[in-house]
Amino acid sequence: MLEKNDSLRLTVLRFPLMVGVVFIHAFGAGLSVDRHLGLIATDGPVYVFITNLVSQGLARTAIPVFFLFSGYLFFHGWVSIRASYCARILSRTRSLLIPYVFWNGLLLGAILLLQLVPNLASQLSIRTEPLGTSTAEDIIINLLGDPSKGGQPIAYQFWFVRDLMLLTLFSPLVFLLVRFLGWAAPLALACGWFAGLSLQVPATEGILFFTLGAYLQMTCRSLFALDRIGPACALLYLPLLFVDAALLGKMTTPWPFHTTVIAVGIVVVLWVSQWMASHHRIAAPLARLGAGSFFLFAAHEPLLTLLKKAVYLTLHPSSEWGGLAAYFLLPTATVLLCTGAFALLARAAPRFTAMITGGRHKPTSSH
Numbered sequence: 001m002l003e004k005n006d007s008l009r010l011t012v013l014r015f016p017l018m019v020g021v022v023f024i025h026a027f028g029a030g031l032s033v034d035r036h037l038g039l040i041a042t043d044g045p046v047y048v049f050i051t052n053l054v055s056q057g058l059a060r061t062a063i064p065v066f067f068l069f070s071g072y073l074f075f076h077g078w079v080s081i082r083a084s085y086c087a088r089i090l091s092r093t094r095s096l097l098i099p100y101v102f103w104n105g106l107l108l109g110a111i112l113l114l115q116l117v118p119n120l121a122s123q124l125s126i127r128t129e130p131l132g133t134s135t136a137e138d139i140i141i142n143l144l145g146d147p148s149k150g151g152q153p154i155a156y157q158f159w160f161v162r163d164l165m166l167l168t169l170f171s172p173l174v175f176l177l178v179r180f181l182g183w184a185a186p187l188a189l190a191c192g193w194f195a196g197l198s199l200q201v202p203a204t205e206g207i208l209f210f211t212l213g214a215y216l217q218m219t220c221r222s223l224f225a226l227d228r229i230g231p232a233c234a235l236l237y238l239p240l241l242f243v244d245a246a247l248l249g250k251m252t253t254p255w256p257f258h259t260t261v262i263a264v265g266i267v268v269v270l271w272v273s274q275w276m277a278s279h280h281r282i283a284a285p286l287a288r289l290g291a292g293s294f295f296l297f298a299a300h301e302p303l304l305t306l307l308k309k310a311v312y313l314t315l316h317p318s319s320e321w322g323g324l325a326a327y328f329l330l331p332t333a334t335v336l337l338c339t340g341a342f343a344l345l346a347r348a349a350p351r352f353t354a355m356i357t358g359g360r361h362k363p364t365s366s367h
């Protein structure tokens with residue numbers, strides 16, 4: 001079993017990090033709708049700086065940390081390839097594959113049915129083939145992701161789950177790399193990440209942080225081993241974050257500055273979890289909310305996009321401050337709606353909720 005405090009720290013981070021994922025997908029909310037509807041772009045300097053700061057800065061720590069957690073937990077209790085691999089794959093079939101097929105299949109089915117309504121497909125910017133002409137190949141491509149379109153499945157946020165499934169399938173290779181190369185394995189992958197090496201399926205950062213999690217687990221190190229440098233990193237992080245938000249999209253730096261800021265932010269996020277876990281009034285509600293984090297991940301899109309289009313069609317927030325209000329309110333509304341829907345569904349149909357969330361619907365005690 002994981003050390004009790006480490007387990008609690010993982011638990012209290014799940015929901016805040018998932019909110020970060022929602023804000024990543026809210027990035028450019030005004031611009032994307034503007035191009036589709038012909039509205040005035042909300043791309044003033046304050047809007048750009050704040051959205052860079054939140055979505056491209058603070059929130060960008062979420063995906064690497066989730067991959068890190070996944071690799072660490074996957075190899076927890078790992079004995080050998082022969083003894084552990086099949087059991088892990090069976091476990092991930094329930095926690096990853098079944099929810100992946102359900103949510104992508106649900107969205108694909110809904111889109112194909114909505115195409116029967118005249119002119120609706122073009123209004124929703126649907127990218128699937130019409131219902132009557134879809135082939136088995138079209139459906140598979142939409143479920144797994146088309147490399148020519150960035151490799152994203154129809155429910156695009158599920159690229160993370162797809163990559164994680166691939167990493168678990170190739171986990172024996174990860175195991176052997178860490179066993180025989182030790183720290184050199186994550187170090188080499190980190191060099192590729194900082195150098196801008198871009199792999200799509202699975203993503204470069206996914207391979208790196210899943211392998212780093214495996215290394216920490218296999219060498220009996222804590223995920224929070226860098227707590228001792230957390231305060232120093234926190235002092236560095238804020239000024240780095242502000243500089244990064246100001247520079248993004250304007251100029252290149254002589255070294256991978258943006259990636260460096262994300263790396264420092266990861267250390268800070270892990271360190272802050274110690275404070276969060278030590279305060280019951282913070283840890284208890286976050287533990288309860290964390291139970292619905294996968295549902296939030298699965299359901300926030302296309303809900304966020306639909307809310308965004310509805311707001312821009314009806315309210316027309318064309319000013320910079322209107323765009324900023326939409327940027328913060330739309331993800332907040334999405335989080336609240338998904339959290340409420342999860343609570344109702346978990347109470348009304350607990351077994352079904354467990355199935356579509358991979359068995360993650362039970363909250364972890366914070367005591």
